[in-house]
Amino acid sequence: MGFSVSGAAAIVFAGMFIGFGILYGAAANGFERVSDAQDGRSEDVLDTRNTDINVTSAEYSGDRLTVLVDNTGAAPIGLNATDFLIENEYQTGWRGPATVDGDAETELWLPGEQLNVTVYTSDVPARVTVVTGNGVTESREVN
């Protein structure tokens, strides 16, 4: 009788031990995953706070639109993640002829540098929008 009770108790304890082991593993994995995501998000928010741009001029002359944008923030901006819209129309192919402080080869737009975008369009645009990779957006009327 005594051995039955202790044997049964041993099996139940073994089951509880295994069960709590599984539960702990799942809870620890979930917590780590969420914690990593929050760390990544905090870094993204910090990058966004360090990013600022200013469209200093947008001139249309002939069929040429020239837009000058200053990086007035503290973070470098990747040109390949930067977007350019004319009159709510997404533009592609503008990065090729674009220059950063006269340099046409670079993909990096560093703090204090000026991005020069030249686009040829027959329609007279009213507004242009420049967007950085982390979503900082600046619009300006075309002169």
Add this chain to the structure above:
Amino acid sequence: MASVSVSHMILFIASIVIAASVAGVFTDSISQVSQAIDDRGLSVSENVRTDIEVISDSGSDAVYDETTNNVTIHVKNTGSQRLVAEARFIDVLVDGRYETDVTVTLLDGAESWGPGEVVRLDISPNDGSGLGTGDHRVKVIVNEDEEVFRFRI
């Protein structure tokens, strides 16, 4: 004496069987709860990593096309989570009304809506009958991340 041993044997086997059943049910329930916690952790981490921004210019007259009655907005993936560029994964409300006629187009040659990529949403509000003159708002929801875009016609 033999009858005592047999009865002890029967009780022993019965208690072991019951204990094994209890332990089995317990570990099975715990496994299901663990799976749910794991799935929830994955879902919460995806939501935390998701961030979108509406990058269209609300000052532009080209947001609403009076010929086609379509609202066109551009949405950029500014988080670190790859998103699904399909209308059934993107909830759109125009002036508080859920819109089902939404076309999602990936821009700039992108193959998927990864971080930094932009999609264009062509929304046909009010079952294609368009919007009246005045102020309007479009709400875009992806993975519980909400963005509101206001414009005027």
